[in-house]
Amino acid sequence: MTTPFPNLNNLLEEYNSIVAEAQSKAIFVRGIELQKKEVDSLEALSNKIEQAKIKSIKEENNDKSNFLLCLELSIEAVKNELLLIIALKEDKPDIAWDCLITAQNLISLSIRNHPFNGDYLLGYAQKLDLYEQTLFPKMMFASRGCVVRKSKCSICKKKYGDCEHIKGYAYMGELCIEITNGIVSFEEISLVENPEDKRCRIISFNENGKNYDVFSLREIIKK
Amino acid sequence: MEHKVTDFINLRERFENIDNNFHSEFCIVPENIESAKSVDEFIFADNAITIRKVFQKNNVSIDMLQNDNTAFRQRCSIDWYAPMIFIGYSLLSDNSNLVSVGLSVLSNYITDFFKGSFGRKNVKIEIVVESTPKKEFKCISYEGSPEGLKELEMVIKAIKK
Numbered sequence: 065m066t067t068p069f070p071n072l073n074n075l076l077e078e079y080n081s082i083v084a085e086a087q088s089k090a091i092f093v094r095g096i097e098l099q100k101k102e103v104d105s106l107e108a109l110s111n112k113i114e115q116a117k118i119k120s121i122k123e124e125n126n127d128k129s130n131f132l133l134c135l136e137l138s139i140e141a142v143k144n145e146l147l148l149i150i151a152l153k154e155d156k157p158d159i160a161w162d163c164l165i166t167a168q169n170l171i172s173l174s175i176r177n178h179p180f181n182g183d184y185l186l187g188y189a190q191k192l193d194l195y196e197q198t199l200f201p202k203m204m205f206a207s208r209g210c211v212v213r214k215s216k217c218s219i220c221k222k223k224y225g226d227c228e229h230i231k232g233y234a235y236m237g238e239l240c241i242e243i244t245n246g247i248v249s250f251e252e253i254s255l256v257e258n259p260e261d262k263r264c265r266i267i268s269f270n271e272n273g274k275n276y277d278v279f280s281l282r283e284i285i286k287k
Numbered sequence: 288m289e290h291k292v293t294d295f296i297n298l299r300e301r302f303e304n305i306d307n308n309f310h311s312e313f314c315i316v317p318e319n320i321e322s323a324k325s326v327d328e329f330i331f332a333d334n335a336i337t338i339r340k341v342f343q344k345n346n347v348s349i350d351m352l353q354n355d356n357t358a359f360r361q362r363c364s365i366d367w368y369a370p371m372i373f374i375g376y377s378l379l380s381d382n383s384n385l386v387s388v389g390l391s392v393l394s395n396y397i398t399d400f401f402k403g404s405f406g407r408k409n410v411k412i413e414i415v416v417e418s419t420p421k422k423e424f425k426c427i428s429y430e431g432s433p434e435g436l437k438e439l440e441m442v443i444k445a446i447k448k
Binding site: 168171172173174175176182185186189190193207208209210211212213215224225228229230231232242244248251254256258259260261264 | 330333336337339340341343344353356357358359360361362363364365366399400402403404405406407409
């Protein structure tokens with residue numbers, strides 16, 4: 065990957081090298097201790113990118129700041145991919161699932177906000193989708209419906225309707241989030257196959273008076 | 288593309304009854320426009336404000352009658368619920384290009400929104416068209432892909448009498 069920011073070349077070279085190394089360890093059969101080590105490497109890289117982003121924000125360079133944000137998001141996605149594999153090895157499927165969904169969301173944000181063309185990340189997004197299809201069972205999710213009155217913008221703190229920021233998009237290296245703080249009423253909780261947030265899932269089922277975990281199928285014993 | 292066309296209430300009369308200062312050829316309509324008694328009771332689709340901003344960013348002006356009490360319905364589903372949109376007869380007659388631009392802006396935004404996610408991508412939208420000035424109103428209910436939205440232009444234009 066190259067960029068129109070020559071002063072980022074060294075950092076980008078380091079990014080390419082560390083991410084490639086981490087991805088070579090993001091294969092199930094690799095040693096768990098090596099995978100954990102890569103998580104640490106990615107965190108250190110993320111801190112470096114964060115520092116470069118802070119500098120870029122001071123320069124008021126929007127494209128550069130957003131580009132660096134996309135690098136951070138991609139690093140976090142790969143880190144969560146490794147954590148997914150580590151969690152599976154440690155027999156923690158709930159944590160693995162959350163890591164997978166986090167990685168999917170992060171890479172989607174990175175593709176959408178890339179200031180040049182983030183489509184090169186679509187292959188990686190597809191890999192994460194394949195994890196979902198092959199490592200986990202089909203399941204049902206919960207989806208809530210509610211009426212809200214007040215929300216504000218995470219960037220400028222104004223009423224969401226009063227500013228120009230659009231949720232899900234990056235501005236000067238920061239993602240805009242609509243913060244809801246005035247729920248008027250809850251209308252429904254539905255069971256759906258395609259929820260907005262895949263972390264809101266049905267975690268157990270009942271059979272013959274016993275509760276079972278949807279992932280492990282082990283009986284859940286109440287303590 | 289899946290869509291159906293049904294009769295709709297006289298939206299101009301409805302808006303006049305609620306606020307006679309509000310006149311629009313292109314606006315976002317609350318989901319409960321048929322039953323709300325005042326602007327205070329309006330409930331819009333969650334994405335209404337975002338879509339207004341997206342249009343503005345693309346130099347398309349769209350009205351929205353609201354006040355501080357206006358509420359928004361959130362649905363945490365992967366289906367993307369667009370706000371109900373009204374297109375007036377004059378706009379269709381004098382500036383029909385705006386319909387094509389508006390649908391294109393909407394389609395591009397939703398396509399972008401879904402980037403990097405896989406599986407079914409479904410959009411739901413209702414567009415109310417003033418087919419006869421101040422008399423006849425039709426509602427187009429669309430459910431399908433973001434790309435299919437652009438094809439609604441022909442349906443909208445065909446409704447105008």
